[in-house]
Amino acid sequence: MALPFAPSRDWQLKPPRHRPADRLWLLVLLTLGALGLRLVWLQVLQGSHHRQLADENRLRTLASPPRRGRLLDRHGELLAGDVVSFRLVLNTQEVEDRRWPGLRQRLSRVLRRPAADLEQRRRAGNPQDSYRTTLVEGLTAADITRLQEKAVELPGVSVEPSFRRQYPHGPLAAHVLGYTSPISAEEHSDLEPHGYRLQDRIGRSGLEAAFERRLRGRWGGQVVEVDAAGTVQRHLAERSGGSGQDLQLTLDLPLQEQAEAALASVGRGAVVLMDARDGAILAIASRPGFDPNLFGDHLDPQVWAQLNGSAAPLQNRALQAFPPASTFKVITAMAALESGRLGSDGRLETSDRFCRGGRCFRDHGRFGTIGFGRAMAVSSNSFFYRLGLRTGPELIASAAQRLGLGSQTGIELSLEEGRGVVPEPDWKKRLFGQDWYEGDTINTAVGQGSLLVTPLQLARLYAAVGNGGRLVTPHLLRDSTARDLQRPLRLQPHTLETLRRSLREVVTSGTGTALAGGLPPVAGKTGTAEDPPRPDHTWFVGFAPLQDPDVVVVSFAQNSGGFGGTVAAPIARQVLGAYFSARSRERTPASTSP
Numbered sequence: 001m002a003l004p005f006a007p008s009r010d011w012q013l014k015p016p017r018h019r020p021a022d023r024l025w026l027l028v029l030l031t032l033g034a035l036g037l038r039l040v041w042l043q044v045l046q047g048s049h050h051r052q053l054a055d056e057n058r059l060r061t062l063a064s065p066p067r068r069g070r071l072l073d074r075h076g077e078l079l080a081g082d083v084v085s086f087r088l089v090l091n092t093q094e095v096e097d098r099r100w101p102g103l104r105q106r107l108s109r110v111l112r113r114p115a116a117d118l119e120q121r122r123r124a125g126n127p128q129d130s131y132r133t134t135l136v137e138g139l140t141a142a143d144i145t146r147l148q149e150k151a152v153e154l155p156g157v158s159v160e161p162s163f164r165r166q167y168p169h170g171p172l173a174a175h176v177l178g179y180t181s182p183i184s185a186e187e188h189s190d191l192e193p194h195g196y197r198l199q200d201r202i203g204r205s206g207l208e209a210a211f212e213r214r215l216r217g218r219w220g221g222q223v224v225e226v227d228a229a230g231t232v233q234r235h236l237a238e239r240s241g242g243s244g245q246d247l248q249l250t251l252d253l254p255l256q257e258q259a260e261a262a263l264a265s266v267g268r269g270a271v272v273l274m275d276a277r278d279g280a281i282l283a284i285a286s287r288p289g290f291d292p293n294l295f296g297d298h299l300d301p302q303v304w305a306q307l308n309g310s311a312a313p314l315q316n317r318a319l320q321a322f323p324p325a326s327t328f329k330v331i332t333a334m335a336a337l338e339s340g341r342l343g344s345d346g347r348l349e350t351s352d353r354f355c356r357g358g359r360c361f362r363d364h365g366r367f368g369t370i371g372f373g374r375a376m377a378v379s380s381n382s383f384f385y386r387l388g389l390r391t392g393p394e395l396i397a398s399a400a401q402r403l404g405l406g407s408q409t410g411i412e413l414s415l416e417e418g419r420g421v422v423p424e425p426d427w428k429k430r431l432f433g434q435d436w437y438e439g440d441t442i443n444t445a446v447g448q449g450s451l452l453v454t455p456l457q458l459a460r461l462y463a464a465v466g467n468g469g470r471l472v473t474p475h476l477l478r479d480s481t482a483r484d485l486q487r488p489l490r491l492q493p494h495t496l497e498t499l500r501r502s503l504r505e506v507v508t509s510g511t512g513t514a515l516a517g518g519l520p521p522v523a524g525k526t527g528t529a530e531d532p533p534r535p536d537h538t539w540f541v542g543f544a545p546l547q548d549p550d551v552v553v554v555s556f557a558q559n560s561g562g563f564g565g566t567v568a569a570p571i572a573r574q575v576l577g578a579y580f581s582a583r584s585r586e587r588t589p590a591s592t593s594p
Contacts (some may be wrong), residue, residue: 002255064198066217067163069244071177071207073253074282074478078168080177080292085164086144088136088157090122091251095156108152110146111136124185124198128166134199138164138181138296164296165201171289173256175316176249176281176413176476178206180291181299189373195219204295205314210412219246236540248478250280257281260348260577268311269454269568270318271541273575274559276463276549277474278483281411283575286457288313290436317414317558321420321452325527326564327541328400328447328498330465333372333384335399337495343497347371350382356438361385376502379444379526388445389438396444401470402489403461405453408481410473439507448530455554456543463552464489465499466543468525470475503547512540514569519576520545524553526564535561540568544576551579 009171073081076324088111100122109117111137121135135157136143144159165180180201183191187429188198196202197219203209220242259271263285273283290313293302307314336342350367353360363382367374373381387395406422409415419429423444425436443449456474469491475482503523506512511526524542531537538557543549555571 005169010467016209024574028096045076058075064220065162065197066202066215066219067243068165068180070246070311071209071215072246072248073251073256074249075247075253077253079173079249079253080165080167082233084164085137085161085162086139086145087134087158087225088139089160090135090145091156091158092132092133096584099156100299101104101152102155105137106150107157109151110154111143123438125192134162134366137162137199143541162199165292167292167521169253170293171393172253172260172290173251173285173481174206174289174292175286175294175314175318176206176251176284178208178210179204179290179295180208181295186435194234205416206316206413207249208413213245214247215244218242220431221432225549250275250478250480251284251476252282252547252582254582255283255575255578256285259285259575260287260289262574263287265571265579266557266567267561269555269560269571270554270558271571271575272318272455272459272554273579274456274463274474276466276543276550278486279460279463280478280483281474282579284318284553285316285534286315290314305345312359316413316416316556319411319417321454321457322537322556322558323449323451323529323568324447324453324458325529325539326381327444327458327525327539328451328453329379329384329526330525331378331400331403332391332396332445332459333376333499333502334403334491334495335395336387337372337498338393338399339391339491341391341395344494345371348375348383348386350375350380352382354382354385354442355388356385356442359439361439361442372498373505374500376525377505377508379511382447385442385532388441392435393424393441393444397422397427403464405461406459409454409455409456410475410485412476412482417456418452420454421450421452421557429499430593442529447527455556456525458539460555462541462543462554463549465503466498466549469496479537500546504540507542511563511565512542512569514565515540515542515573515576519573520580522576523549524572526569528563536563536565538562538567540564540572542572544580550583554578 036404043166063302067082071080075077104115104118107118120134139159147154147159167174167177180203182187183196183198183202185198188196191202196216196261203212203215208215234561250561255273259273263269263271264287266287269287271283271285272281272443274281288311290307337344342348347369349369350363352363352366354363355361362380363380365378367380370380370383400422406420408417408419411417415584423440428434428436428440440449444451461473469488470487471487473482473485500523505524506514506525507522512524515522516523521543522542523546524540527539529537529539539555541554543552553575554571555568555575557567560567
């Protein structure tokens, strides 16, 4: 059927036609919208972050390391301090990753250092300073000259001053002073909250470690404006740092030199010279020693292996425990006198052999029936075997602990100080599950068996005998409150008098005659400690002058062989001679010309 009318072409639907201007406006609107959204994102949502980035591109913080506090002897002589050093710094913003390998190789040739070391230092970097990384510490004058000659070829690096720890007397008093070394990347994560940076050095031993917080100082720095090339344009602000605190010690440098010179006669050992009145340490030496100046940024692995070898030169033997041998007989005598198990005038039989429970213990002679003075002078073991059994292990151990044995002395080097061992029945049962036998008492009474004592503990013990019964606290700082920390022992007067008289007899007519004559009256005790299968240890401990002692001295020779009177006593004599000579010079007024 035909439609009433046929639609013309004008009535047919056609797609709309867009003019070019419409498309252009649409593109403009889309572009403006995208720009607007981006501006909102950058300026509103991320505005603070990008402002910080802009400041970082324009501003730099140049940190300045602190000067570490000095260690001074009692007269103000320098024992450890910082000296100006120079380091090579990489300006990390100027050196792109692609340029670094070539620069690294050129630096390696100029400085004659392995490229791997430079790479390691760059990778470690410093999270607190993204602008600079220290590549080399302790540049020599020759290093600096070569760097200046090749400066054009080495863009992005600079030489800056820093501080280097120096010990002007080398190994002298090294065990007391200690040493410092750079912190590692692994340590930095733990130390960063305490203000440490990767460029810092930290005390590792001795006073450097014990007083790290007081010695280390505080970082400072400058805020500078730089251009696109990283060149400083102007200084905007400065944060002042702070030097570490100087510490004045009780050590006397000339006496320390004499102590170490005297100790040089043996391979291993220790010397302590302490004020018997207040515990001030005048000299403390340990052998073998080491040079703390070795601990720079690149300690040779062979040197480190040697320092940790069998000779153990890093070990402070003045603070380590050894069998005290006959120097301990003072404790056995004290326990007997204080308990009344043997009076001041008491006498006991001696013999060259003493047998008990199927076991025989030797003595080096027969001396008849003798008292404390003669027994101490000739160091009769059989006298003290009998005295120990009469007194009992509990009383001996109690007297030892009362005099500070078996515990730390209170010196500032507590991290390195041994406690020693004071054996008694409960201790043996608790530790080994074994019963105590008479043989244990016999060994303990003469300073052998499981008994272990440090040279510093013996100095404290003998100081108490000499000063009238006050247990002083050894200390190394002159301003230390430890000099006032003295514990009255309340020993009976007859005990102190008997001990002093007996120890004096050791020097006048016994095993310690090496200290007789040429000195104020000395009282003391020798000792020879067995250490099988190695040679014996030798000891001398004493104080002087007898009636009102200034000082107590301990000399210890580890595995020296020989006897306390022939090996250790001459060392003590040399140290005491130096002390009293110095004191005599101080008391003699300077002569004046008419």
